[in-house]
Structures are given as C-alpha cells and as structure tokens.
Amino acid sequence: MLSLTEQSEVRESIQTIQKNSTMKRNTMTPSHSEALALLNVTFSNFDKWETYGDAFSLVDEGIVTLMEVMDAGHEVGIAPSVVAMRRRQFLAMR
Numbered sequence: 001m002l003s004l005t006e007q008s009e010v011r012e013s014i015q016t017i018q019k020n021s022t023m024k025r026n027t028m029t030p031s032h033s034e035a036l037a038l039l040n041v042t043f044s045n046f047d048k049w050e051t052y053g054d055a056f057s058l059v060d061e062g063i064v065t066l067m068e069v070m071d072a073g074h075e076v077g078i079a080p081s082v083v084a085m086r087r088r089q090f091l092a093m094r
Contacts, residue, residue, distance in 0.1 A: 010038055010041055010042060010045075010054075011050075011054060013034070013038055031063065032063060032064070035058050035063045035064050036064060036068060036072075038054075038058075039055055039058065039064060039068065039069060039072040040072050040075065042054050042055060042072075043055070043073055043075065043076045043078070044075075044076055046076060046078075052083075052086045052087075052090065053090075055069045055072070056069070056086075056087060056090050059087075066083075066084070066087060069083055069087075070083045070084065
C-alpha cells in the first residue's frame with residue numbers, strides 16, 4: 001500500500017499528464033506509457049472512488065481507453081464488467 005505522500009504524487013502525476021496531453025488515443029508515447037503505469041499503481045492501491053475517478057479522467061482526456069482501465073482492474077481482480085458498470089455510473093452522475 002502506498003503512503004499518503006506517494007498517493008498524492010500519483011494523483012499529481014495523473015493531473016500533469018492530463019494537462020500536458022496533446023496526443024491521440026492509442027499511440028504509445030511516453031505519456032501514454034506513463035499513464036498506463038499510473039493506472040496499475042492506482043488500481044494496486046485501490047480506493048474505490050478515487051481510483052475510478054482518476055482512471056476515468058484519463059479516459060475522458062483520451063489518454064487511455066476504457067479497455068486499458070478494464071485491463072488494469074483485471075490485474076488486481078476486478079472484473080471488466082464491474083469497471084464498465086462503474087463507468088456507466090460515473091457518466092450518469094455528470
């Protein structure tokens with residue numbers, strides 16, 4: 001489990017990626033690779049609403065795909081259907 005400082009650093013990295021994003025989806029640029037690594041860290045230190053919020057922000061920005069978020073969740077035992085359900089819930093709350 002990450003310390004509060006490390007969790008804060010992960011969130012700051014995600015925000016930095018979002019601010020600096022000018023790339024198109026599905027391109028393997030360093031920012032995309034970094035975003036995938038951050039997804040894995042975020043899901044391995046799962047906090048339901050913060051994890052999904054961070055992950056879906058990356059999807060909304062076009063940095064990662066929903067399928068990549070589902071893959072990151074699956075790596076820690078979260079079924080892809082659950083990630084898809086959470087995505088629908090997030091979109092409904094807009």
